[in-house]
Structure formats: C-alpha cells, structure tokens
Amino acid sequence: MARPKEFDQEKALRKAISLFSQQGFAATSTDELMRVMDVGRQSMYDTFGDKRALFLRALEMYVTESVQSIIEELEKPGPALSAVRNALVTFAARNDLSNAEGCMGLNAISEFGHRDADVTRITRSAARVQRHALMRVLARAKSQGELSSDADPDSMADFFESTLAGIRMAAKAGKSRRALRNLAAFAGRAYGTTVDREDRRR
Amino acid sequence: MARPKEFDQEKALRKAISLFSQQGFAATSTDELMRVMDVGRQSMYDTFGDKRALFLRALEMYVTESVQSIIEELEKPGPALSAVRNALVTFAARNDLSNAEGCMGLNAISEFGHRDADVTRITRSAARVQRHALMRVLARAKSQGELSSDADPDSMADFFESTLAGIRMAAKAGKSRRALRNLAAFAGRAYGTTVDREDRRR
DNA sequence: CCAATTCTGGACAAAATAATCCAAAACGTA
DNA sequence: TACGTTTTGGATTATTTTGTCCAGAATTGG
Numbered sequence: 001m002a003r004p005k006e007f008d009q010e011k012a013l014r015k016a017i018s019l020f021s022q023q024g025f026a027a028t029s030t031d032e033l034m035r036v037m038d039v040g041r042q043s044m045y046d047t048f049g050d051k052r053a054l055f056l057r058a059l060e061m062y063v064t065e066s067v068q069s070i071i072e073e074l075e076k077p078g079p080a081l082s083a084v085r086n087a088l089v090t091f092a093a094r095n096d097l098s099n100a101e102g103c104m105g106l107n108a109i110s111e112f113g114h115r116d117a118d119v120t121r122i123t124r125s126a127a128r129v130q131r132h133a134l135m136r137v138l139a140r141a142k143s144q145g146e147l148s149s150d151a152d153p154d155s156m157a158d159f160f161e162s163t164l165a166g167i168r169m170a171a172k173a174g175k176s177r178r179a180l181r182n183l184a185a186f187a188g189r190a191y192g193t194t195v196d197r198e199d200r201r202r
Numbered sequence: 203m204a205r206p207k208e209f210d211q212e213k214a215l216r217k218a219i220s221l222f223s224q225q226g227f228a229a230t231s232t233d234e235l236m237r238v239m240d241v242g243r244q245s246m247y248d249t250f251g252d253k254r255a256l257f258l259r260a261l262e263m264y265v266t267e268s269v270q271s272i273i274e275e276l277e278k279p280g281p282a283l284s285a286v287r288n289a290l291v292t293f294a295a296r297n298d299l300s301n302a303e304g305c306m307g308l309n310a311i312s313e314f315g316h317r318d319a320d321v322t323r324i325t326r327s328a329a330r331v332q333r334h335a336l337m338r339v340l341a342r343a344k345s346q347g348e349l350s351s352d353a354d355p356d357s358m359a360d361f362f363e364s365t366l367a368g369i370r371m372a373a374k375a376g377k378s379r380r381a382l383r384n385l386a387a388f389a390g391r392a393y394g395t396t397v398d399r400e401d402r403r404r
Numbered sequence: 405c406c407a408a409t410t411c412t413g414g415a416c417a418a419a420a421t422a423a424t425c426c427a428a429a430a431c432g433t434a
Numbered sequence: 435t436a437c438g439t440t441t442t443g444g445a446t447t448a449t450t451t452t453g454t455c456c457a458g459a460a461t462t463g464g
Contacts, residue, residue: 007411022315022317023313023315024226024228024229024312024313025229026226026228026229027226027227027228027313029450029451029452030451030452030453031451031452039412040411040412040413040414041412041413041414041453041454042411042412042413042454042455043411043412043413045452045453045454046410046411050452050453051451051452051453100315100316101315102312102315106312106371107312107313109371109374109375110226110304110308110309110312110313110371110374111225111226111229111309111312111313113224113225113302113303113304113374114302114376115224123375127375152384152388154381154384155381155384155385155387155388156388158372158377158381158384158385158388159368159385159388159389161368161372162365162368162369162371162372162385162389163364163365163368163389164368165367165368165371165372166361166363166364166365166366166367166368166371167364169308169311169312169364169367169368169371170360170363170364170367172311172312172315173311173325173329174316175360179356179357179360180360182354182356182357182360183357183360183361183364185357186354186357186358186360186361186392187361187364187365187389187392188392189391189392189393190388190389190390190391190392191391209441231420231421231422232421232422232423233420233421233422241442242441242442242443242444243423243424243442243443243444244424244425244441244442244443244444245441245442245443247422247423247424248440248441252422252423253422253423
C-alpha cells in the first residue's frame with residue numbers, strides 16, 4: 001500500500017511517560033514532547049489525537065505496567081505476609097525510582113485530583129485491580145494463620161498502598177536507593193512481629 | 203499618607219494555596235487566582251511580583267505551617283515513641299486532608315522535581331527542620347530504652363516522612379477520614395511491639 | 405517504473421495566558 | 435476640604451502554546 005506505518009509507537013509513548021512524569025501535564029508543551037519523542041508534529045497529532053489524548057494513553061500504559069509488576073510480586077509463592085513485605089522491598093529497588101523521575105500516576109492525581117473524569121477512571125481502575133490482588137494475598141495470610149485476629153485487612157491494604165506512594169515520593173525527593181530499601185523493610189514490620197522468624201526461614 | 207494598604211494578604215495567600223494545592227502551578231491561571239483571591243490584577247502584581255513569586259510565597263507559608271504543626275505533635279510529653287505514633291494519627295485526622303485538596307508541598311515536588319532551585323530550597327529547608335525534630339524524638343526514645351538496639355533511627359525517620367506522604371496521597375485519592383486514621387495507626391505498629399502496652403497505659 | 409498512500413517538516417492560524425499601562429476612585433493626613 | 439499617595443479594574447500588548455494546513459519526500463505493491 002504505502003509507507004511502512006509510522007515510527008515506534010511504544011517507544012515514543014515511553015518517552016512521553018518520562019517527560020510527563022517529570023513535569024506533569026500542563027507544564028509539558030507539545031514542542032517539548034515532539035523533541036523528546038522524536039516525532040513530527042503532524043505525526044503526533046495523527047497518531048494520538050491531541051496532547052490530552054496522548055497523556056491519557058501514556059497514563060494508561062504506565063499504571064497498567066506498574067500495577068502488573070506489583071501484582072507479580074504479591075503472587076509469588078511462599079508465606080503470604082512475606083510476599084507482601086517483599087513486594088515493598090522489591091518495589092523500593094526498582095530502577096525507575098532511582099532517577100527521581102517520579103510516578104506518573106501520583107503525578108496525575110496530584111495535578112488533576114478528581115476533577116478530570118478520564119484521569120480518575122484510569123487511575124481508579126488500576127487501583128482496583130491492584131487492590132483486588134492485595135486483598136487476595138491478605139485473605140490467604142489470614143487463612144493460613146499468619147495474621148492475628150485483630151488485624152483489619154482493609155487497613156492493612158490501605159497501609160500498603162500508602163507505603164508505595166510514600167516510597168515513590170521519597171524517591172522523587174531524592175532519597176538514595178539504600179534509604180528506600182531500608183524504609184521499605186521497616187514498613188514491613190507493621191505487618192506483624194513474625195518478621196524475624198520468617199526472614200530466617202528462607 | 204494614603205490609602206489603607208491593600209487587602210488581607212494572608213487570607214489571599216491561603217486562597218492561593220488552596221488553588222495551587224488542587225491544580226499545581228502550571229495549570230493555574232492568573233485569572234483564576236485573581237478570582238479566587240478576590241484581588242485585582244494590578245494589586246496582585248504589585249503585592250507579589252508575578253505568578254511565580256506568588257507561588258513561592260504561598261509554598262513557603264504552607265510548608266512552614268505544615269511542618270510546625272507536626273513538630274508540635276512530636277514534642278508532646280510522654281513516651282517518645284507514643285509521640286511519634288500519635289503524630290501520625292493526629293496528622294491523619296487533620297481537617298485540611300478531608301477535602302482532598304492535596305498537599306501543596308508534595309504537589310510542588312511532583313511538578314518541579316528538583317529542576318527548580320527556589321522550590322527545592324523551600325521544601326528542603328522545611329524538610330530539614332522537621333527531620334531535626336524527628337531525630338531528636340527518636341534519640342530520646344533510644345535513650346529511654348524504648349527502641350531495640352537494632353533499630354536504625356535514619357530508616358525510622360525516612361519511614362515516618364514517607365508515611366506522612368502516603369497519608370497525604372491517600373487523602374488526595376479520596377480515602378475516608380476513618381481509613382486514614384486506621385492506616386496511620388497501623389503504620390505505628392512498625393515502631394515496635396510495645397504499642398499495645400503503651401496505648402493501654404494512657 | 406508508476407501510482408497510491410502515508411509520513412514529514414515548516415509555515416500558519418487561532419486561542420490562551422502572562423504581564424503592563426493608564427485613568428479613575430479611595431483613603432489618610434494636613 | 436484638598437492634596438498626595440495608593441489601590442483598583444479594565445483595556446491592551448506581547449508571548450506562549452495548541453492545533454491545522456500544505457506541499458514535498460518516502461515507501462510499498464502492482
């Protein structure tokens with residue numbers, strides 16, 4: 001038919017994610033996006049629609065992958081609580097945290113709050129999926145007697161999510177990778193006093 | 203001399219803080235600021251310089267007050283670790299968190315990262331002051347034997363700050379006041395297993 | 405080699421936004 | 435009351451930024 005259909009869309013999106021993560025939506029100009037994505041203006045508009053649509057596409061891609069990688073950690077075999085604690089530590093060690101780029105998801109929530117329906121839909125949806133996996137692991141922990149009876153799964157889940165957010169912000173604030181790891185490990189303590197025993201078991 | 207010197211600067215600044223907290227810097231137009239602050243354009247420029255200077259003034263006011271109120275909690279009498287845990291719970295109950303307005307400090311870090319020297323100076327300076335108070339309380343905890351010997355004050359402090367950030371984000375994400383409180387209480391568990399005993403003591 | 409189609413890049417139009425200007429009103433003080 | 439100073443608000447300008455247009459180049463299939 002014709003010319004081989006555009007540039008590498010996924011790569012371009014990743015560049016956009018990087019830029020949006022650093023500066024947010026409003027502060028990022030289309031000129032800057034073009035330059036970083038290495039795409040002509042027309043190509044950009046043809047492919048993605050407009051700046052806002054591009055942002056939403058990028059956001060969706062980002063949160064989906066982000067949630068995915070956390071769920072993978074949560075569903076690792078072994079004691080359920082260990083998986084939870086480990087997910088925190090592993091998350092703290094992620095490469096993309098060390099460059100202080102920031103989390104596009106948090107960024108979007110920061111910037112838009114809940115006044116943008118599309119943004120809210122995307123972040124909420126991803127959060128729901130993650131929450132689901134989280135509650136499943138916690139239920140498993142409970143059924144296997146890892147949790148004391150007074151432990152409230154909802155609060156534990158809220159705490160988990162909040163810890164992730166805290167780690168992300170600490171990373172953006174410039175904390176060292178080691179500090180992030182220690183912080184995550186320390187947060188794990190909240191999940192019960194069985195930490196030491198389980199850690200030794202491995 | 204002349205006319206009675208302007209409007210209520212502090213009130214206007216608070217309005218500006220509210221708006222910036224919700225939308226960030228770039229997404230907030232001067233028109234919107236004028237309307238919300240209830241100040242004429244010229245007055246605004248005369249009084250604050252320009253949009254950026256206004257933002258910095260507002261940011262400084264916000265983080266100073268925010269840090270101040272946390273330090274007050276941290277320095278309350280009683281067992282040091284209780285003060286730390288209590289600071290988290292009290293923070294989670296703050297009124298300004300329930301309206302999902304968001305934290306201007308986090309917002310600023312999200313939006314600017316460290317590419318803006320002035321913003322960085324303001325947030326860093328406030329963080330340093332808070333950190334100082336925090337380390338003092340933790341040192342007191344250690345000297346009074348509330349901390350096990352393997353506890354690392356730096357990690358504990360990082361965790362504390364990270365928890366605050368997590369609570370703020372959870373609030374902005376729309377979590378209920380009760381959820382925030384439970385989350386904060388749960389985070390407190392990380393500071394040692396003496397929770398129950400100390401709580402009962404009161 | 406030709407044709408159809410898509411990409412590319414620069415120029416351009418339109419809108420939004422930051423910041424300045426200016427004249428009139430408000431106010432304290434003499 | 436009258437003067438000098440300051441605030442106020444609208445009009446205006448300049449700049450930035452988003453999005454479109456258009457013509458030429460590139461590429462695949464017949």
